Amino acid sequence: MTAWRLIVHDKAEPAWNMAFDEVVLERALAHGGPATVRFFGWDRPAITIGYAIDAAATLDLDECERRGVPVVRRVTGGGLVFHGWDLTYAITFPRDAIAPGQGLIEIFWTINRAFASALEGFGVRAGLLEGGDAPGPPAGACFARPTRYDLVVGGKKLVGNAQRRRRNWLLNHGSMPLSDGYRELLPLLRDEREAAAFETQSVGLDAVAAPVPSRAELVGAIGDAFGAALGVRLEPGRALDEELARAEALAAGKYRNARWNRGGEAV
Numbered sequence: 001m002t003a004w005r006l007i008v009h010d011k012a013e014p015a016w017n018m019a020f021d022e023v024v025l026e027r028a029l030a031h032g033g034p035a036t037v038r039f040f041g042w043d044r045p046a047i048t049i050g051y052a053i054d055a056a057a058t059l060d061l062d063e064c065e066r067r068g069v070p071v072v073r074r075v076t077g078g079g080l081v082f083h084g085w086d087l088t089y090a091i092t093f094p095r096d097a098i099a100p101g102q103g104l105i106e107i108f109w110t111i112n113r114a115f116a117s118a119l120e121g122f123g124v125r126a127g128l129l130e131g132g133d134a135p136g137p138p139a140g141a142c143f144a145r146p147t148r149y150d151l152v153v154g155g156k157k158l159v160g161n162a163q164r165r166r167r168n169w170l171l172n173h174g175s176m177p178l179s180d181g182y183r184e185l186l187p188l189l190r191d192e193r194e195a196a197a198f199e200t201q202s203v204g205l206d207a208v209a210a211p212v213p214s215r216a217e218l219v220g221a222i223g224d225a226f227g228a229a230l231g232v233r234l235e236p237g238r239a240l241d242e243e244l245a246r247a248e249a250l251a252a253g254k255y256r257n258a259r260w261n262r263g264g265e266a267v
Contacts, residue, residue: 078162
């Protein structure tokens with residue numbers, strides 16, 4: 001059985017979190033691995049935005065700065081995600097390791113099915129949104145509207161994913177709100193309709209699980225479910241010294257760079 005590296009990080013700076021995941025992808029491209037599953041947290045409330053999102057059109061960036069809420073642009077696609085109250089993960093893997101021969105959206109299906117299996121052990125009855133996207137206007141915020149194969153409970157989105165493909169490797173970012181604490185950041189959205197949509201279109205784990213499992217319990221259950229779904233063995237590992245050094249350099253030169261985070265290229 002193929003072994004994948006499992007890394008569990010505590011709370012870290014938002015820019016560093018995004019830098020580290022890109023470093024893992026870089027190393028996989030250069031050295032052929034390792035495939036890595038990482039769970040991580042945030043040392044402060046933060047917002048990440050998908051690669052193609054217009055930050056200034058979606059958020060009140062002046063108010064974000066006034067509140068001290070970092071806005072960091074991901075290398076993955078997808079929409080805007082609020083962090084600080086969620087379980088966040090990154091999966092870096094060979095393209096054909098999940099849903100070989102299928103489209104990228106089928107990868108979401110496989111990942112979310114594993115999540116559903118893990119959460120079932122905590123009494124959460126979650127399923128995948130089949131068919132098309134949920135009705136409503138296009139939303140820049142990831143959790144403002146469920147889309148095909150999102151994990152939903154009672155029609156409300158519980159888990160969101162976004163991807164970036166480089167040659168034969170993929171980086172998948174994902175988030176599951178553990179509570180609705182992120183709602184204090186909703187006024188930062190420019191579109192009031194989008195902010196209002198969170199009330200009917202998304203849900204936190206604390207609203208559907210009683211009691212709410214600990215992070216350690218979730219990581220263990222989800223890791224086991226991933227391994228079973230993918231036919232791989234997750235082995236606890238650590239970040240290499242060269243990964244840590246490169247991540248700090250990339251955070252400083254790119255992910256803390258206002259030009260990059262507002263949609264340009266880092267210089």
